[in-house]
Amino acid sequence: MMNPNTTRSSKKLVTLIPGDGIGPEVSGAARRIIEATGAAIEWDEHEAGANVFKRGLPSGVPADTIASIRKTRVVLKGPLETPVGYGEKSANVTLRKLFETYGNIRPVREMPGVPTPYSGRGVDLVVVRENIEDLYAGIEYLQTPGVAEGLKLISRKGCEKVVRLAFEFARSEGRRRVHCATKANIMKLTEGLMKRTFEEVSKEYPDIEAAHIIIDNCAHQLVKKPEQFDVIVTTNMNGDIISDLSSALIGGLGFAPSANIGNEVAIFEAVHGSAPKYAGKNVINPTALILTSVMMLRHLGEFEAADAIEHAVLVTLEDGKARTGDVAGYERGVSTTAYTDAVISNLGRKPARWPVREHKPILLPHVPERPDLVVPISRKVVGVDVFVESSQNPDQLGPSLEKLAAATPFKLKLISNRGTKVYPPVDAITDCVDHHRCRFILKNGAGSVTDSQLIDLVQRIGSEHGWVHLEKLLEIDGNPGYTRDQGED
Numbered sequence: 001m002m003n004p005n006t007t008r009s010s011k012k013l014v015t016l017i018p019g020d021g022i023g024p025e026v027s028g029a030a031r032r033i034i035e036a037t038g039a040a041i042e043w044d045e046h047e048a049g050a051n052v053f054k055r056g057l058p059s060g061v062p063a064d065t066i067a068s069i070r071k072t073r074v075v076l077k078g079p080l081e082t083p084v085g086y087g088e089k090s091a092n093v094t095l096r097k098l099f100e101t102y103g104n105i106r107p108v109r110e111m112p113g114v115p116t117p118y119s120g121r122g123v124d125l126v127v128v129r130e131n132i133e134d135l136y137a138g139i140e141y142l143q144t145p146g147v148a149e150g151l152k153l154i155s156r157k158g159c160e161k162v163v164r165l166a167f168e169f170a171r172s173e174g175r176r177r178v179h180c181a182t183k184a185n186i187m188k189l190t191e192g193l194m195k196r197t198f199e200e201v202s203k204e205y206p207d208i209e210a211a212h213i214i215i216d217n218c219a220h221q222l223v224k225k226p227e228q229f230d231v232i233v234t235t236n237m238n239g240d241i242i243s244d245l246s247s248a249l250i251g252g253l254g255f256a257p258s259a260n261i262g263n264e265v266a267i268f269e270a271v272h273g274s275a276p277k278y279a280g281k282n283v284i285n286p287t288a289l290i291l292t293s294v295m296m297l298r299h300l301g302e303f304e305a306a307d308a309i310e311h312a313v314l315v316t317l318e319d320g321k322a323r324t325g326d327v328a329g330y331e332r333g334v335s336t337t338a339y340t341d342a343v344i345s346n347l348g349r350k351p352a353r354w355p356v357r358e359h360k361p362i363l364l365p366h367v368p369e370r371p372d373l374v375v376p377i378s379r380k381v382v383g384v385d386v387f388v389e390s391s392q393n394p395d396q397l398g399p400s401l402e403k404l405a406a407a408t409p410f411k412l413k414l415i416s417n418r419g420t421k422v423y424p425p426v427d428a429i430t431d432c433v434d435h436h437r438c439r440f441i442l443k444n445g446a447g448s449v450t451d452s453q454l455i456d457l458v459q460r461i462g463s464e465h466g467w468v469h470l471e472k473l474l475e476i477d478g479n480p481g482y483t484r485d486q487g488e489d
């Protein structure tokens with residue numbers, strides 16, 4: 001049977017999405033260079049992004065593009081514009097989610113001839129960002145007209161996949177150290193899940209040094225001493241921020257490639273966006289997408305072509321004759337086309353002082369597909385948080401809720417406002433909003449709450465107050481599956 005990624009001419013078929021703004025210029029440059037290496041690649045060109053939104057398709061990704069990706073399993077993509085509005089989702093995020101590309105690999109390496117405050121320090125690190133979950137699941141609600149909520153969803157499965165990918169990636173490039181960067185000290189259940197998963201999985205990679213770092217310190221250390229980092233694995237939002245920060249260390253977005261890796265599909269794109277102010281001017285730096293193509297070629301097993309392009313880019317930058325406007329200043333820089341020509345003319349040459357790492361294929365991790373990856377021995381519901389919309393102050397709301405719950409098995413343990421305990425009264429200054437978390441637990445403290453008890457409680461509360469949201473309080477294997485509020489004992 002023919003490999004779905006291989007054409008009749010035994011070339012590897014790649015879906016090419018030129019993209020918006022500067023997209024056609026940078027993807028055109030990458031395509032010309034790949035073709036100049038003679039790599040066995042054939043293109044299946046399709047559209048996504050701005051023009052598709054304009055035609056009225058809110059996903060920004062047409063069916064024929066999705067069908068092509070299903071067939072080729074590999075995408076080289078220019079940046080896609082996201083309309084700033086309420087209806088449309090980012091076509092980039094749609095593509096990443098649709099094909100379960102769970103890990104985003106973003107290498108950052110000092111480049112020759114690109115002066116930065118860090119030049120000469122040998123910055124060479126890779127951020128591996130979880131790519132599907134976290135606040136980027138985009139599950140948001142207005143809880144009251146003035147209070148919005150976004151759900152930060154983190155799964156053991158998502159953490160395990162990206163952590164294993166980070167270690168496998170480290171091995172494929174001969175890297176020695178993986179840091180896990182989280183905010184587990186504050187978000188103990190969500191970010192904490194990433195930290196705990198990292199600590200468990202790292203034991204299976206004794207050849208690689210593993211360390212946890214709190215994300216804010218990681219940002220600080222990245223600016224202070226970036227050369228201490230090798231691979232950093234982190235949750236989606238943290239990764240989004242520190243990877244952009246990291247690319248600024250080596251000369252900016254013009255040099256930042258990335259790969260969205262899934263076990264079925266991989267989507268290769270530069271970190272930068274469509275930079276509309278430069279669109280069509282033939283001045284933009286295409287290096288980020290050229291280095292992205294290098295990652296794609298390695299993914300396809302085209303190691304020779306990948307090394308040739310990486311060498312040619314380093315030679316071009318080392319020579320310093322063809323420098324784009326972001327490096328040389330836009331009044332002096334060469335055109336995108338001239339820079340691309342220079343890289344093509346340098347194919348076959350090796351840089352004098354800038355070696356390229358040896359690469360082995362990444363062994364993609366296989367985490368069991370079953371949805372219930374974590375199976376506890378025991379679980380029970382010990383209470384419920386009822387979120388109530390009310391403009392009453394806590395000293396009025398509290399006694400009212402206590403009265404309403406008097407005939408139920410529940411007692412009101414506390415009320416909090418934006419995470420701070422406000423009832424029973426505490427000696428604190430809290431500027432309350434009209435959104436209260438009202439925590440009810442069983443009066444006798446034993447047994448498990450039933451749904452009918454819970455519904456009865458909510459109906460009683462609803463007779464006098466507007467409730468907006470419920471969360472069951474789970475106890476799993478004897479441990480609370482919920483957090484305490486600030487000020488809660």
Ligand code: NAP
Nearest residue numbers: 078079080081082092253254271272273274275284285326
């Ligand atoms: P952007 O397009 O990345 O551009 C921001 C700035 O980064 C540019 O003005 C330019 O800086 C610099 N830059 C970007 N690409 C460069 C390159 N190849 N060479 C040299 N410099 C480069 O970010 P944005 O303006 O915030 O976003 C524009 C659109 O792109 C938005 O619609 C956004 O949603 C979308 N976007 C798409 C992706 C994606 O497709 N993956 C990613 C990010 C953003 P100077 O102004 O300093 O010269």
